[in-house]
Amino acid sequence: MKRVVITGAGTINALGLSVPETLAAMREGKCGIGPLEFRDVERLAIRIGGQVRGFEAEGRYNRQQIALYDRFTQFTLAAAREAIEQSGLTFTDELAARAGVVLGTAGGGVSTWDDNYRAVYEEGKNRVHPFVVPKLMNNAAASHVSMEWNLRGPSFTVSTACASSNHAMAQAFAMVRSGMSPVMVTGGSESMLCFGGVKAWEGLRVMSRDACRPFSANRNGMVQGEGAGVFVFEDYDHARARGAEILCEVAGFAMTSDASDIVMPSKAGAARAMQGALADAGINREEVGYINAHGTGTAANDKTECAAVADVFGTHADQLMISSTKSMHGHVIGGTGAVELLACIMALRDGVIAPTIGYEEPDPECALDVVPNEARDARVDVALSNAFAFGGMNAVLALRRT
Known part of the structure; x- marks a missing residue:
């Protein structure tokens, strides 16, 4: 079994258009959630989100x-x-043949769906652009990454709602640990902040109209965000050999299914995922210093996740730091775990714990150290990143400081 390390990271999200910008915002406890700006937003009941600002496609891509x-x-x-530029890798010859890309997204090209439904049903047009299907398909992002960087190995897309990335x-x-590939580009992305995307989420009645306050007693729902997080996962020996x-280090992972309810989370399913990640990584629970929580800001998720953490870590739960950066960048849905992995890297590499902002009132059912409102300096050797999705799909990654 190979050791696996991260040698490159990249992001676009409501906190910043790069990793340095994002980590600086997390250290400052900055809120990237604000009024939404797009067509027909006035028809929505929910008008806030973690929208990416200042990203101009015209300056990055041709027509x-x-x-x-x-x-x-x-x-x-x-x-x-x-991420790839930070890694310093060039994909040619055998490396190109074996390297691949696995990305997560829940909705794929939601804006393209929205625009073209409008064109056909609202505007009465009888034709759409011939590239609508390749533009909206869930694997579009993975395909274009593979083409741009000559990644000819295993490449595909995973779609499991909020656990996708x-x-x-x-x-x-x-794949890297098994030796199938020495390098994989991975992560996830989402962009659902359009009229149809937000209107669909409104129907669930789990959305906040004013703020995302994970673990706070007065929390009143989640807030959508958008963006991407992408990483280079590499065989440790391969990375060391090239300096x-x-x-x-990515040390282990586990995936579980609640097999119980399509929307209500399960304490047992979440606990089994965290236990499985620790077992897969060969890590004792006492070694974990930080958990990046799924922490959506809904009453059901937060108390269930805190109960699962208490079950898994026992008395050590009181020593853990657990925060939700969704309070800052919003819930990026299928891309959320990828954006949040940056907070784990910051904790391990820089010794800075991203805060849970918007925290106002203690909740007895969330009685853990949620790093309220201000970032904290602390040495962390092991971190977990939690993702618990609708459909009862759970995925937890264990990471170690190198």
């Missing part, structure tokens, strides 16, 4: 590319470029 790239693909390609990164990790900078 032909924009015709092919939905916003979620645009985000992915920008994040992938940052954690599931994708778990698959990429398994690569190592951000942290």
